[in-house]
Amino acid sequence: MSTANCAEELDFRLIFEEDGRQTAGPDLHARTAPASTQALGEQPVNQELQSHPPCFSTADRYQSQGPQYGAQGNLRAFDCPSIQITSIAPNNHVEAEISQESLAAGGAEGGYFEGSWSRDQLYLSLEPCYRDPALSASPCSSLSSRSWMSDVSSCESYSNVYDDVDVELHDAARLALGSPVGSPLGSPGCGGGAFGVELWQQKYQHPSAFSPSLSPYQSPRQSPRQSPCHSPRTSVTEESWLSRKPNSRPTSPCGKRRHTSADPRARSPSPHHSPSPTPGASPRGSVTDDTWLGSPGGAMGSPPDVWLLRAGCPLQDQEDIRESAGPPGWCPPTSPGTRPKPGNPPLFGASAPPPLDCPLPSQFDQFELKIEVQPKSYHRAHYETEGSRGSIKAPDGHPVVKLSGYSEQRLSLLLFIGTADDRYLRPHSFYQVHRVTGKTVTTTCQENTMGGTKVLEIPLLPENNMSVSIDCAGILKLRNADIELKKGETDIGRKNTRVRVVFRVAVPQPDGQTLWLQAVSAPVECSQRSGQELPQVETFSPVSCSVDGGEELLITGSNISVQSRVVFAVKGSDGRSLWEMDGRVVPEKSSGSSIVVEVPRYNKKVTAPVQVQFYISNGKRKRSLTQSITFLPGVRRHLSSAAEPQLVKQEHWELDPIAHNPPGFSPDMGYFDSSDLPVPCGPSSQNMPHLHHPPPRTTPIQAPLMFAHTPSSMPSQTSSSPHQTLIPLQPSIMSPQTFTIPPQTSLIFPQITMPPQTSSVLPQTFTAHPHTSSLPPQTSSLPVQTSPIGTQRERSPSLSPGRSFVTPTDPQKHPQLSSPGEVLNIKQEPEDPPNLRSLGLQEITLDDVNEIIDRDISNLSSSVQPDQFDQYHQYDWEHKSNDAALPFCGGPQ
DNA sequence: CATCTGGAACCAATG
DNA sequence: AGCATTGGTTCCAGA
Numbered sequence: 001m002s003t004a005n006c007a008e009e010l011d012f013r014l015i016f017e018e019d020g021r022q023t024a025g026p027d028l029h030a031r032t033a034p035a036s037t038q039a040l041g042e043q044p045v046n047q048e049l050q051s052h053p054p055c056f057s058t059a060d061r062y063q064s065q066g067p068q069y070g071a072q073g074n075l076r077a078f079d080c081p082s083i084q085i086t087s088i089a090p091n092n093h094v095e096a097e098i099s100q101e102s103l104a105a106g107g108a109e110g111g112y113f114e115g116s117w118s119r120d121q122l123y124l125s126l127e128p129c130y131r132d133p134a135l136s137a138s139p140c141s142s143l144s145s146r147s148w149m150s151d152v153s154s155c156e157s158y159s160n161v162y163d164d165v166d167v168e169l170h171d172a173a174r175l176a177l178g179s180p181v182g183s184p185l186g187s188p189g190c191g192g193g194a195f196g197v198e199l200w201q202q203k204y205q206h207p208s209a210f211s212p213s214l215s216p217y218q219s220p221r222q223s224p225r226q227s228p229c230h231s232p233r234t235s236v237t238e239e240s241w242l243s244r245k246p247n248s249r250p251t252s253p254c255g256k257r258r259h260t261s262a263d264p265r266a267r268s269p270s271p272h273h274s275p276s277p278t279p280g281a282s283p284r285g286s287v288t289d290d291t292w293l294g295s296p297g298g299a300m301g302s303p304p305d306v307w308l309l310r311a312g313c314p315l316q317d318q319e320d321i322r323e324s325a326g327p328p329g330w331c332p333p334t335s336p337g338t339r340p341k342p343g344n345p346p347l348f349g350a351s352a353p354p355p356l357d358c359p360l361p362s363q364f365d366q367f368e369l370k371i372e373v374q375p376k377s378y379h380r381a382h383y384e385t386e387g388s389r390g391s392i393k394a395p396d397g398h399p400v401v402k403l404s405g406y407s408e409q410r411l412s413l414l415l416f417i418g419t420a421d422d423r424y425l426r427p428h429s430f431y432q433v434h435r436v437t438g439k440t441v442t443t444t445c446q447e448n449t450m451g452g453t454k455v456l457e458i459p460l461l462p463e464n465n466m467s468v469s470i471d472c473a474g475i476l477k478l479r480n481a482d483i484e485l486k487k488g489e490t491d492i493g494r495k496n497t498r499v500r501v502v503f504r505v506a507v508p509q510p511d512g513q514t515l516w517l518q519a520v521s522a523p524v525e526c527s528q529r530s531g532q533e534l535p536q537v538e539t540f541s542p543v544s545c546s547v548d549g550g551e552e553l554l555i556t557g558s559n560i561s562v563q564s565r566v567v568f569a570v571k572g573s574d575g576r577s578l579w580e581m582d583g584r585v586v587p588e589k590s591s592g593s594s595i596v597v598e599v600p601r602y603n604k605k606v607t608a609p610v611q612v613q614f615y616i617s618n619g620k621r622k623r624s625l626t627q628s629i630t631f632l633p634g635v636r637r638h639l640s641s642a643a644e645p646q647l648v649k650q651e652h653w654e655l656d657p658i659a660h661n662p663p664g665f666s667p668d669m670g671y672f673d674s675s676d677l678p679v680p681c682g683p684s685s686q687n688m689p690h691l692h693h694p695p696p697r698t699t700p701i702q703a704p705l706m707f708a709h710t711p712s713s714m715p716s717q718t719s720s721s722p723h724q725t726l727i728p729l730q731p732s733i734m735s736p737q738t739f740t741i742p743p744q745t746s747l748i749f750p751q752i753t754m755p756p757q758t759s760s761v762l763p764q765t766f767t768a769h770p771h772t773s774s775l776p777p778q779t780s781s782l783p784v785q786t787s788p789i790g791t792q793r794e795r796s797p798s799l800s801p802g803r804s805f806v807t808p809t810d811p812q813k814h815p816q817l818s819s820p821g822e823v824l825n826i827k828q829e830p831e832d833p834p835n836l837r838s839l840g841l842q843e844i845t846l847d848d849v850n851e852i853i854d855r856d857i858s859n860l861s862s863s864v865q866p867d868q869f870d871q872y873h874q875y876d877w878e879h880k881s882n883d884a885a886l887p888f889c890g891g892p893q
Numbered sequence: 894c895a896t897c898t899g900g901a902a903c904c905a906a907t908g
Numbered sequence: 909a910g911c912a913t914t915g916g917t918t919c920c921a922g923a
Contacts, residue, residue, distance in 0.1 A: 380898080385918060390897055438896075480916070494906085494915070528900085529915060621914070 347513040353506065356416060356453055357426035360504065360518035366405035369505050369517035372467070373400035377536060377558070381431055381477035381526035391436040391471050392501060392524065401503050401519060402467035403460055411466070413505050415445075415456040415473055420498035420523035427453035429483050430493040431526060433501075434476040443472045460505060475499065475526055497527035535559040535616040535624040544630035547610065549601030552586060556594040557624065560616055562587045566597040568614040568629075570604075579603060583614070599629070606633040 346360045354360060362369050373394045382389040392399060401413060417431045432454040435447040445458040456473055460466045480493030501521040506514045525531045538557040545551040555566065562585060569580040583597030590596050595616065602610065610631040616624040 382897095383917060387896060387898095477917085497916095527915080528917095532900095 346516045347509065348506075348516055350512075350514055353514070354516050356418075356451060356455075356502075357424065359424060360516050362517055362519045364515055364517060367507050367515060367517060368404045369503060369519040370402055370404065371399060371501075371503065371519045371521055372402050373397070373469075374522050375399040375470075375501055375524050377522065377538070378525045378531040379475055380528050380531060381475040382434075383477050383479070388434065388436055388474050391441065391474050398469045398471040399501065399521065400467060400469050402465070403505050403507070403517070404466065406507050407462040407466050409508075410462065411460045411505055411507065413458040413460045413468060413503055415458060415470065415504075416450075416453050416502050417475060418500045418502040418520065420500045421496070425500065425502065425520060427451075428499050429489060429491045430478050430480060430496060431499045432476045432478065434474040436472050436474040441472045443468060443470065445472045470501075473501070475524075477526060495530075497530050498523045498525050500524065533559060533618065533622055535564055535618050535622065537616060537624045537627050540627060540629070542629075544609070544632055545599050547602040547606055547631040547633055549599045551599045552589070552596050553583060553599050553614075553629065554589075554594060554596050555616065555627075557616070558593065559618065560590075560595050561592060561618070562590050562595070563618070564595055565617045566595065566614055567617055568600055568612050570602070570610060570612050599631075602631050606631070608633055 345364050346354070348354055373396075375392045375394055375398075379392050380389050394400070403411065403413070415433055417428045417433045418425045419428050433447075433456050434454070435445055435456055443458055445456045448455050448457060454476075458468055458470065458472065460468055478493075483489055483491070483493060500523055503519045503521075504516060505518075506516050509515050525534070525536075536557040536559060537555055540553060540555040542551070542553070545553070553566070564585070566583040566585065567580060568583055570578045572578045579602065581600035583600055586596040586598065602612065610633070611628050612631050613626045613628055615626045
């Protein structure tokens with residue numbers, strides 16, 4: 001599978017170069033142009049400008065990374081590169097322009113368009129990933145790219161942009177302040193309407209990003225076209241901005257880009273792969289990027305130390321780094337005067353709120369924005385042609401978000417729909433938040449548009465303890481065709497149906513600055529079909545077992561049946577399946593919401609723990625995301641967990657202190673046992689994007705590069721407390737959630753401290769543990785502050801030491817690594833995402849980086865396993881066929 | 894009667 | 909080119 005598949009995906013990039021030139025280029029124009037044209041014609045438009053922000057420091061990392069990271073970081077990243085690209089790529093006008101801008105970064109995307117640039121290869125290499133989350137770097141939609149794209153299709157667009165700038169600025173300021181007050185901007189009612197158009201306009205037409213100071217938030221007010229209507233439905237219509245025929249269904253396909261290789265630009269690698277691949281960063285992202293770029297502090301400016309490091313790296317390397325690093329850290333303050341630093345607090349000037357795709361921590365100092373009740377993992381979004389399908393719900397009521405550490409005055413909680421792919425978090429191109437009204441809605445909120453993204457402003461009141469139940473937020477699905485046809489849009493909608501609900505709040509600080517915090521929900525599947533057909537793993541236990549097999553693994557989730565298969569597999573570094581075996585389902589212990597299988601025996605000799613992936617399959621293309629379980633060599637679980645297969649007991653178990661120990665520390669199995677504690681996988685598991693790209697090693701490295709100097713205090717996006725630690729990181733599991741690293745950890749692995757983005761990448765939270773865990777069991781058990789599943793936390797404490805449920809979201813729980821030495825072994829086995837490696841991309845880009853990494857790693861080796869990170873990658877969304885390997889490649893989740 | 898929901902038909906894209 | 913599958917979007921109907 002893997003290899004081949006991966007190759008394909010990767011090829012994407014290659015294709016670019018080659019095919020892309022030939023085919024892609026033309027296609028683009030053909031397709032895009034028309035589309036854009038249409039759009040243009042219909043829309044009044046302000047054209048979007050793509051801003052070509054200068055390279056931003058933060059961006060740097062991205063820059064290197066390339067196109068993949070589209071939006072935020074990406075752009076920036078691209079910027080630098082882009083320059084060259086520009087010159088190189090003759091094909092696109094856009095390119096030219098972009099290049100100037102430094103959009104170059106976007107260049108990546110540009111590359112996307114055409115493979116013309118020779119030099120681009122760097123980008124190209126990345127590109128494959130572009131759509132392929134697996135590949136990792138998300139090529140996606142780099143902001144720039146989109147912009148580029150759009151530009152390409154129509155240069156005209158540039159023109160109107162600026163008109164809205166003022167407004168945007170205004171908005172931005174307002175937002176920054178977190179004024180509860182709804183700005184007139186977004187009229188509450190507005191927006192809903194012709195969404196497609198709106199988006200269009202917003203995204204493309206509003207270049208808010210341009211001015212450095214502008215933040216994504218700044219949204220141009222509504223474009224003329226935007227309808228005041230609240231309900232999408234209403235507006236919709238007109239909507240047919242695409243000129244779709246009245247009766248004709250707008251099939252998305254319409255100008256849709258093909259996923260197939262035929263169209264290189266198109267997205268990428270097979271759509272299949274990445275479910276969430278959102279490619280992208282959509283223009284929005286770009287916007288932000290742009291913004292960033294524009295910022296003085298921009299990449300070009302003075303990069304932080306870490307960044308500097310990056311800067312020093314060759315593009316390729318940088319890219320690699322980026323990949324490994326994952327999403328960029330939170331954005332540094334955009335304010336001119338401030339120099340962004342990785343370790344800097346998420347403070348922004350009132351006039352320059354962070355772009356929506358800018359990663360932010362969920363906690364800082366005593367302030368913490370937390371999702372106390374996570375939304376359900378499935379919420380069927382409504383189309384404009386449908387009536388509202390209600391607000392996002394939680395298992396018991398509605399999601400609840402709380403700001404702790406502050407209660408001085410009323411603040412505005414911002415809510416928007418973000419991506420749930422493996423890449424950094426950014427506004428979702430195909431979904432928008434929608435204000436739900438009605439007698440059952442008790443929360444008042446306003447709907448605004450920022451940088452093309454709908455944002456709900458919900459009051460956080462001191463009298464409510466700064467906590468609010470989100471019962472006024474629905475999710476609107478925009479037609480793929482509408483979005484994809486927009487110029488500049490590089491993301492594909494197909495199979496990109498998972499989102500995350502993003503909450504932000506601006507906390508006024510004594511010094512006049514504004515502290516921005518962000519909390520990201522677990523992934524939410526918004527497609528009717530996917531929600532009803534794809535099996536989803538919510539929890540499983542135990543999380544480790546003997547290589548001898550025979551133990552029973554209890555998996556809970558949805559869309560599971562006795563007919564479901566549970567496939568265990570180990571992938572080689574090349575992505576090939578080294579071993580694959582079905583677990584024997586125990587029908588009598590299985591039900592509609594859970595399944596018990598006997599873990600198969602691992603037929604290879606191992607001396608160290610092996611990370612084995614498993615997923616539930618309801619048939620071809622109906623697979624859950626890949627989860628990871630640790631097979632312990634030579635360890636026969638005599639331990640409680642082993643002895644008692646009954647997962648059911650989990651609830652009764654209590655955390656074992658041992659569990660807290662960092663992986664690798666305790667040679668004895670106790671360590672593993674701890675891991676056994678049932679951990680909720682969180683809905684996200686599936687959602688979790690796979691980090692496809694980064695090889696095990698790279699991951700660690702990244703961190704260092706990025707955060708070497710980051711203060712331990714930096715919170716991850718979702719993570720809440722710095723202390724959570726005990727649990728070893730498990731890459732696979734980690735994906736979607738937040739990534740929290742304890743201060744201690746940071747000392748050891750600065751690298752670990754990933755930027756918020758990283759966290760975004762991984763929806764779930766995971767915590768790095770200090771070597772020793774002095775923390776109370778609870779902490780360890782509940783490592784995930786932001787765990788997708790709110791209830792999980794509570795659950796974990798009760799769990800017995802012996803077992804644990806693992807949620808994809810809660811990587812922390814995984815015990816995995818044992819000792820450093822083991823780690824090495826593990827790595828070998830591990831299923832690294834074949835993607836890059838298999839393609840050889842790694843070598844290409846990462847080589848240089850490796851040296852650095854090695855250095856860093858040597859220090860880290862003991863504490864964290866690289867594999868963990870890798871595991872991430874393993875997730876597969878759906879493989880096209882049955883390739884087990886595919887998942888690793890980074891296909892869609 | 895309007896809204897919310899679940900289900901499914903229709904149909905283009907994909908393989 | 910034709911066929912089967914997949915998945916997005918629209919419709920319908922019941923609560």
